[in-house]
Amino acid sequence: MQRECEETLKQIINGFRECRNAFTAIGDETRQLILLVLLESDQSGIRVGEIAKKTHLTRPSVSHHLGILKEANIVAMRKVGTKNYYYLSADETRWKEITDLLNLIYESVKHIT
Numbered sequence: 001m002q003r004e005c006e007e008t009l010k011q012i013i014n015g016f017r018e019c020r021n022a023f024t025a026i027g028d029e030t031r032q033l034i035l036l037v038l039l040e041s042d043q044s045g046i047r048v049g050e051i052a053k054k055t056h057l058t059r060p061s062v063s064h065h066l067g068i069l070k071e072a073n074i075v076a077m078r079k080v081g082t083k084n085y086y087y088l089s090a091d092e093t094r095w096k097e098i099t100d101l102l103n104l105i106y107e108s109v110k111h112i113t
Helices: 002-026 029-040 048-055 059-071 095-112
Strands: 076-080 083-087
Touching (some): 002 029, 002 059, 029 059, 048 083, 059 076
């Protein structure tokens, strides 16, 4: 039992390390607003100008925040010629790792109580 708890704690520590940038990225209210817009769009993606219109943010601001989300592997991007389309993808981003980490923490807390 002790060994299992130690292993779980190591997994949680590694998960925090791997997901740190993602948690920081999604912790910002402006980026959360952008994520909500992306959730409303389809898999083909949405361009910066469209996101700016829907969020009432400037294009440079949207581009800045999308860069942070992309670097944290929260959003994916595809290029079509000179156009960039941003979208959310379960397969191409870090969402699964975040979910696994949160589930591991939840199970550990449940075990304590």
